[in-house]
Amino acid sequence: MFVPNTVIFEKGSLDYALGSQIYDRFKKESNVKIIEASSNRVGPLIPGENMYEKYRAGKKILVVGVKKSLRFESCKPSAHYQLPLVSGCMGQCEYCYLNTQLGDKPFVRVHVNIDEILSQAEKYMQERKPDITLFEGAATSDPIPVEPYTHTLKNVIEYFGNTELGRFRFVTKYNDIDSLLEAKHNGHTTVRFSLNTEKVIKDYEHFTSSVKTRIEAAARLADKDYNIGFIIAPVLLYAGWRDDYRRLLENLKEMMPQNKAITIHFEIISHRFTAKAKNTILQIFPETTLPMNEEERKFKYGQFGYGKYVYTKEDLSEMKSFFEVELDRLFENKIIQYII
Numbered sequence: 001m002f003v004p005n006t007v008i009f010e011k012g013s014l015d016y017a018l019g020s021q022i023y024d025r026f027k028k029e030s031n032v033k034i035i036e037a038s039s040n041r042v043g044p045l046i047p048g049e050n051m052y053e054k055y056r057a058g059k060k061i062l063v064v065g066v067k068k069s070l071r072f073e074s075c076k077p078s079a080h081y082q083l084p085l086v087s088g089c090m091g092q093c094e095y096c097y098l099n100t101q102l103g104d105k106p107f108v109r110v111h112v113n114i115d116e117i118l119s120q121a122e123k124y125m126q127e128r129k130p131d132i133t134l135f136e137g138a139a140t141s142d143p144i145p146v147e148p149y150t151h152t153l154k155n156v157i158e159y160f161g162n163t164e165l166g167r168f169r170f171v172t173k174y175n176d177i178d179s180l181l182e183a184k185h186n187g188h189t190t191v192r193f194s195l196n197t198e199k200v201i202k203d204y205e206h207f208t209s210s211v212k213t214r215i216e217a218a219a220r221l222a223d224k225d226y227n228i229g230f231i232i233a234p235v236l237l238y239a240g241w242r243d244d245y246r247r248l249l250e251n252l253k254e255m256m257p258q259n260k261a262i263t264i265h266f267e268i269i270s271h272r273f274t275a276k277a278k279n280t281i282l283q284i285f286p287e288t289t290l291p292m293n294e295e296e297r298k299f300k301y302g303q304f305g306y307g308k309y310v311y312t313k314e315d316l317s318e319m320k321s322f323f324e325v326e327l328d329r330l331f332e333n334k335i336i337q338y339i340i
């Protein structure tokens with residue numbers, strides 16, 4: 001669970017019930033500084049002279065705000081729209097895509113006008129009917145660590161549970177899922193957990209939940225009939241990777257409920273980086289040992305107009321066969337969405 005040292009309430013946020021609820025929750029905490037901002041410009045309130053300092057200070061700040069623009073970003077190809085509930089994350093993973101996207105806005109921002117956001121979701125569903133519309137709740141965040149304060153995910157899950165044509169999904173590296181256990185999801189929400197080997201977590205993730213508690217959380221949600229998926233990413237091909245990823249999959253198999261025929265979705269993504277990401281990561285984590293040597297990688301033009309450095313064709317094909325064989329061996333009911 002996220003424990004901020006500062007909570008900033010943007011202008012207008014206390015006019016909403018959720019904003020006041022969060023305010024009442026934190027005003028009792030003597031070690032949390034509360035700022036009622038007179039505008040929505042939070043950047044100047046983050047202490048620090050440079051990106052390194054601002055990143056570390058910002059990661060301890062919770063911003064409570066109102067989502068002004070209700071034009072949802074597209075989330076192709078994996079979902080139709082991003083659902084803007086939360087942005088940012090308390091974690092400090094060295095490889096995180098948010099480092100590049102939100103480098104200068106490292107704080108966690110929760111939106112309090114959830115009813116307005118859901119009314120907008122309803123409009124998008126109407127536009128696409130009779131087709132299903134899928135909303136992604138974690139495109140720019142990990143929404144779970146703030147759930148104990150907001151219960152937003154629970155409300156959103158129940159909202160989509162009541163719609164005929166709306167589906168919801170999000171991904172997390174955390175285990176604060178208690179409020180979701182009793183939510184009436186009606187099979188319309190998929191919760192995905194992002195996993196990695198003990199070595200990758202120890203070397204490159206900071207302030208995330210352990211892999212064991214993530215899998216335990218997944219098992220508890222599977223018991224409540226949620227659709228469950230696992231994203232194994234980024235796969236890093238270090239000495240001994242096969243043994244470590246095999247052990248991860250074996251533990252996963254063992255810890256998931258054995259008494260139910262659950263279909264597990266898998267997404268496997270190899271490590272890749274862009275020149276921009278490398279530059280940002282080196283500013284925030286100057287001592288990083290993340291493998292980002294361009295000469296050992298293949299340069300590939302991406303669909304969004306910038307290139308990225310991926311593993312070589314031979315490495316990728318070896319990784320692909322490894323995961324195909326191991327997933328087939330261990331999981332009878334599964335859908336492998338992609339191994340890339």
Ligand code: SF4
Binds near residue numbers: 089091096205
């Ligand atoms: Fe990024 Fe996920 Fe790590 Fe948060 S937990 S810093 S969103 S990779």
